[in-house]
Amino acid sequence: MPAKAPPPPQSFEDALRELESLVDTLEKGDLSLEESLAAFERGVGLTRTCQKALDEAEQKVRILTAKSADAEPQPFTGDA
16 A cells, blocks of 8 residues: 655745755665655655745745836746
8 A cells, every 4th residue: 555645734944844854864874765765755745845935935026026016916827
């Protein structure tokens, strides 16, 4: 039976903390190959979560600092 995937982190900070912990664990080299692959896969997902949050924050900053006074934040689509 495949292992159940952990729930997504609640915030950028939670994702980053978990990612840092995974990196520390992987760097120690004490995991089996299967455990290492699972940790790496989780890390890739966390990296994508963090990158998405950073992209959205960057877009909001650009909108808020734009010259247009009536600019409203829009959901980030990643197509920019």
